[in-house]
Amino acid sequence: MTSITGLPGLRRVVPQKYVPVLVTACLFVAMFVAGGVRYDNFATGQIILNVFIDNAFLLVVAVGMTFVILTGGIDLSVGSVVALATMVSASLLKDGWPAYAVIALVLVIGATLGLGMGAIIHYFEIQPFIVTLAGMFLARGLCYTISTDSIPIENETFTAIAQTRINLGGDLSLSPSAVISIVVVLIAAYMLHYTRLGRNVYATGGSEQSALLMGLPVARTKIAVYTISGFCSALGGLLFAFYSLSGYGLSAVGMELDAIAAVVIGGTLLTGGSGYLAGTVLGVLVLGLIQTIISFEGTLSSWWTKIFIGVLLFAFILLQRVFSAGSRRGAH
Amino acid sequence: MAAPAPILRMSGIGKQFPGVKALDGVDFRLLPGEVHALMGENGAGKSTLIKVLTGVYDIDAGEIELEGRRVAFSSPLAAQQAGISTVYQEVNLCTNLSVAENIFIGREPRRFGRIQWRAMRRRAAEILSRLDLDIDVSAPLASYSLAIQQMVAIARAVDIDAKVLILDEPTSSLDAGEVAQLFRVMRRLKEQGIAILFVSHFLDQIYEISDRMTILRNGKLVGEYLTSELSQVELVGKMIGRELADLEKLEARPPAREGAPLVEAERLGRPGAIEPFTLTIHEGEVVGLAGLLGSGRTEVARLLFGADHAGTGALKIGGEQVSLRTPRSAVARKLAFCSENRRAEGLIPDLTVRENIILALQAARGWTRPIPRRKQDELVDKYVAALNIRPADPDQLVRNLSGGNQQKVLLARWLILEPRLLILDEPTRGIDVGAKAEIQRLVAELSDGGMAVLFISAELEEVLRLSHKVGVLRDRRLVAELDNDERLTTDALTETIASGARA
Numbered sequence: 001m002t003s004i005t006g007l008p009g010l011r012r013v014v015p016q017k018y019v020p021v022l023v024t025a026c027l028f029v030a031m032f033v034a035g036g037v038r039y040d041n042f043a044t045g046q047i048i049l050n051v052f053i054d055n056a057f058l059l060v061v062a063v064g065m066t067f068v069i070l071t072g073g074i075d076l077s078v079g080s081v082v083a084l085a086t087m088v089s090a091s092l093l094k095d096g097w098p099a100y101a102v103i104a105l106v107l108v109i110g111a112t113l114g115l116g117m118g119a120i121i122h123y124f125e126i127q128p129f130i131v132t133l134a135g136m137f138l139a140r141g142l143c144y145t146i147s148t149d150s151i152p153i154e155n156e157t158f159t160a161i162a163q164t165r166i167n168l169g170g171d172l173s174l175s176p177s178a179v180i181s182i183v184v185v186l187i188a189a190y191m192l193h194y195t196r197l198g199r200n201v202y203a204t205g206g207s208e209q210s211a212l213l214m215g216l217p218v219a220r221t222k223i224a225v226y227t228i229s230g231f232c233s234a235l236g237g238l239l240f241a242f243y244s245l246s247g248y249g250l251s252a253v254g255m256e257l258d259a260i261a262a263v264v265i266g267g268t269l270l271t272g273g274s275g276y277l278a279g280t281v282l283g284v285l286v287l288g289l290i291q292t293i294i295s296f297e298g299t300l301s302s303w304w305t306k307i308f309i310g311v312l313l314f315a316f317i318l319l320q321r322v323f324s325a326g327s328r329r330g331a332h
Numbered sequence: 333m334a335a336p337a338p339i340l341r342m343s344g345i346g347k348q349f350p351g352v353k354a355l356d357g358v359d360f361r362l363l364p365g366e367v368h369a370l371m372g373e374n375g376a377g378k379s380t381l382i383k384v385l386t387g388v389y390d391i392d393a394g395e396i397e398l399e400g401r402r403v404a405f406s407s408p409l410a411a412q413q414a415g416i417s418t419v420y421q422e423v424n425l426c427t428n429l430s431v432a433e434n435i436f437i438g439r440e441p442r443r444f445g446r447i448q449w450r451a452m453r454r455r456a457a458e459i460l461s462r463l464d465l466d467i468d469v470s471a472p473l474a475s476y477s478l479a480i481q482q483m484v485a486i487a488r489a490v491d492i493d494a495k496v497l498i499l500d501e502p503t504s505s506l507d508a509g510e511v512a513q514l515f516r517v518m519r520r521l522k523e524q525g526i527a528i529l530f531v532s533h534f535l536d537q538i539y540e541i542s543d544r545m546t547i548l549r550n551g552k553l554v555g556e557y558l559t560s561e562l563s564q565v566e567l568v569g570k571m572i573g574r575e576l577a578d579l580e581k582l583e584a585r586p587p588a589r590e591g592a593p594l595v596e597a598e599r600l601g602r603p604g605a606i607e608p609f610t611l612t613i614h615e616g617e618v619v620g621l622a623g624l625l626g627s628g629r630t631e632v633a634r635l636l637f638g639a640d641h642a643g644t645g646a647l648k649i650g651g652e653q654v655s656l657r658t659p660r661s662a663v664a665r666k667l668a669f670c671s672e673n674r675r676a677e678g679l680i681p682d683l684t685v686r687e688n689i690i691l692a693l694q695a696a697r698g699w700t701r702p703i704p705r706r707k708q709d710e711l712v713d714k715y716v717a718a719l720n721i722r723p724a725d726p727d728q729l730v731r732n733l734s735g736g737n738q739q740k741v742l743l744a745r746w747l748i749l750e751p752r753l754l755i756l757d758e759p760t761r762g763i764d765v766g767a768k769a770e771i772q773r774l775v776a777e778l779s780d781g782g783m784a785v786l787f788i789s790a791e792l793e794e795v796l797r798l799s800h801k802v803g804v805l806r807d808r809r810l811v812a813e814l815d816n817d818e819r820l821t822t823d824a825l826t827e828t829i830a831s832g833a834r835a
Contacts, residue, residue, distance in 0.1 A: 017472060194446045196438070199429070203437055206426030213424040214488070215409045216438050273428035 020267025021279040023319065027312075028282055031289050039296045045172050051288035053174065056181040057082065057239040058258055059284045062266075063188045064114075064232025065259040066280045067225040070192070071205045072272025073128035075226060077117065077135035078233040079255035081110050083248070084139045085237020089158075090151035090247025099157035107234050113139065114230020118223035128226075136256070143249030150248040153241060162242045177239040184235065188228075189277040201225060205272025261309055262287055265316050286312070339364045339399055339527050340385075340416075340496055346393030347380055347551075354380040357394070358553045360546055362496060362527040367518060369530050369538045369559070372548035373571055373625055373790055378531055381548070382498055386411040386418050399495070417489030421501040423481045425488070427474035432456035434473050435488045459487050463517045479510030483517055490521060497521065498529045503537055515541050533626035534807055535564055535830065547571060564830035568624070572792060572826070591615030593651070594784045595636060595667075595753055600645035606631040608644050609810035611803060613753060613786060618779045620799030620816070621788045622825055628808035629788045630672060633755045636786065637669040638662040650752075663696055668746035670739075672757035672788070678742045681731035685721065686712045688730050689744045696749060715744035720770055736767025743771070747778075754778065755786045760794060772798060792822045804828045 036043025061078050068075045085106045092102045117135045121128050165173040192198035200221040203211040211218050266283030268275025290308045294300050340362040347355040355377045362368050372378050383389045387405025396403050405411040425434045432453045441451045456469040465483055473481055482502050489497055503511050547554040547570050554570050591614040601608030606628040613619050621629045634640045638656025647654055649665050656662045671678045679688055689712050694703055712726045719740040739759055760768040775798055779785050789795050804812040812828050814820055
């Protein structure tokens with residue numbers, strides 16, 4: 001293994017594979033401490049819980065994206081599928097469908113879209129970028145066939161979920177959406193680490209050719225990750241509907257990029273095969289904390305969020321470059 | 333020893349590719365507990381035989397028996413399940429996963445669908461310790477050397493209850509210590525009764541590890557021999573074959589005029605590719621490079637041309653110290669290189685003969701100064717005629733030409749640059765006898781005109797017929813430099829290639 005300059009001490013204590021996640025964790029802690037020093041009422045547990053509450057949908061979408069990126073793919077359709085999920089739920093609820101039937105249907109629609117894209121990517125050997133780009137336009141377009149306007153959600157179940165707060169003792173509380181997102185993260189982490197599907201995801205991302213020659217079900221794995229991503233997008237859309245209590249075709253524009261940014265900042269290699277869900281969680285938390293800090297600052301425009309995300313992404317991509325170059329040299 | 337029944341028997345295997353008979357009535361057998369070397373020059377059919385055996389290709393004729401039962405595998409996976417595992421030169425594992433996972437992925441020990449990591453690591457360590465390998469199985473595979481990765485691949489292959497293990501050039505990128513470690517593992521497996529099919533271009537390794545060998549030439553079986561009963565010289569002779577060329581004899585080569593040294597390589601080398609060598613090529617001189625495939629012939633050429641960076645040593649061209657960073661700078665110094673891989677590295681099949689010929693000259697001039705059409709026609713017509721390219725139609729697509737004519741187009745491309753040194757890497761491989769003779773005559777003419785030629789060929793007769801001086805390579809080392817006089821014969825050359833010493 002080649003050494004990474006600047007982090008020799010760290011490398012000796014922890015294996016190299018955990019370093020990117022730890023860097024993100026350190027960044028998060030540093031931001032939290034800096035915020036606590038600078039603003040009153042910042043350094044509380046509720047601030048972090050609020051990040052979960054405000055970004056539950058992004059977290060769920062980013063979980064799906066993590067599966068896809070771990071295989072070396074990309075899914076650009078997630079933002080549009082989120083919007084489609086909000087639109088379908090809002091319009092069906094307006095027509096008087098029962099909430100749970102709507103939820104089930106929306107999840108099936110998302111998973112089916114993902115399944116279709118995965119099948120096209122695998123069987124026709126087309127780059128995921130272009131297939132999911134097509135999926136992105138398709139899903140966004142379908143939103144407008146439902147309605148070009150925002151549809152409010154007045155269903156009792158949905159409003160109840162939106163307004164419930166689960167008390168965690170002390171002054172701390174979480175929304176049901178945030179709880180759902182955390183449960184999704186735990187299930188996904190278990191899948192990635194303790195099931196064959198999860199290990200095949202890593203193997204496929206490491207080397208698709210080798211995975212094939214080792215007799216692994218590469219086709220099934222690739223199609224599965226896009227299905228999971230579609231399912232997560234639909235679930236993220238439902239959480240978004242709980243959060244905004246409306247369906248709108250223009251919602252979640254660019255969310256695919258936020259999700260990719262969160263995954264990359266979380267230390268997952270875009271080339272696949274390396275990364276952890278814990279990193280993705282930290283990536284989403286970092287993005288959320290940037291927004292929180294900017295709102296505490298008060299005088300900064302929200303566009304500064306984008307600037308910070310941009311700078312962070314640059315830094316993390318460079319960091320990854322150093323790591324992947326190091327491991328490649330180590331392999332020879 | 334009393335020969336046990338063969339575990340694998342292939343008989344009368346035939347495989348036809350469009351235009352080529354890759355395998356023609358080949359018999360092959362593998363006994364349990366032996367290391368069996370499959371020998372032959374490139375294109376002899378070794379890899380086709382392995383691919384036929386492991387189900388990558390179907391067979392057109394013949395039959396395969398595994399443990400007495402007729403088998404036909406539809407895929408490498410099916411072959412693997414039947415007990416035939418293959419480890420290739422490039423390690424086909426996932427370097428991002430841990431060592432233990434690479435051995436077990438797809439077959440992980442599980443309970444209620446949950447992977448038992450601890451059990452997996454324990455079993456992986458057990459398997460590796462049986463191969464005398466004591467490493468941290470939870471570390472990623474990428475953190476280990478290629479040799480270890482190779483052995484992990486073997487461990488995976490063997491753990492799938494292998495009866496036959498095919499090792500396709502596993503040693504080509506290993507150093508001496510790593511090779512020794514690999515051989516220890518191979519001996520261990522042999523003792524366990526596994527039949528090992530071993531392919532390597534390194535003769536010393538073959539003699540160190542193998543019990544028996546089967547030699548192929550041009551898709552045909554030459555024979556099966558006990559390694560202890562076949563000398564290296566006989567082996568090389570059988571691999572190369574002594575086809576008496578049915579070409580008209582070129583006149584005896586005139587001794588090279590005492591031209592000025594054109595290219596002087598002084599301890600030029602590149603770690604892992606070729607050990608440092610010293611070679612001088614004079615103007616008007618044809619220098620032949622002989623040696624088996626993988627002995628470093630092409631590597632020498634690539635270093636001289638700047639296609640690879642030299643790690644050590646110095647290079648002088650025309651007395652001037654140069655450092656060739658790219659082929660472009662070599663071209664600027666009037667060096668030309670006809671690659672052995674004419675499809676992948678030279679010709680563009682979808683362009684016409686004219687466009688292919690003009691390419692290098694145009695590149696040398698720069699794309700902003702197009703060559704006038706009339707000048708193009710003049711040059712192309714001249715070389716199409718001079719090299720007798722058929723069909724003599726400059727607007728024909730190169731893909732439609734035969735191999736020999738494609739080779740001539742590639743030659744023409746470099747000749748219009750009027751190089752001082754022309755490097756020809758296997759210019760006559762895979763082309764018919766007539767075109768071969770034409771290219772040989774052309775080389776002789778060019779050198780008479782003062783051009784220096786570095787001529788690389790696996791055919792010793794050809795090297796001897798053309799060269800003033802022959803460099804002999806073996807195991808990536810220039811082991812001898814012989815003047816081509818009456819005393820140098822193919823036998824002497826074969827002897828040098830086999831023994832690695834000066835004849």
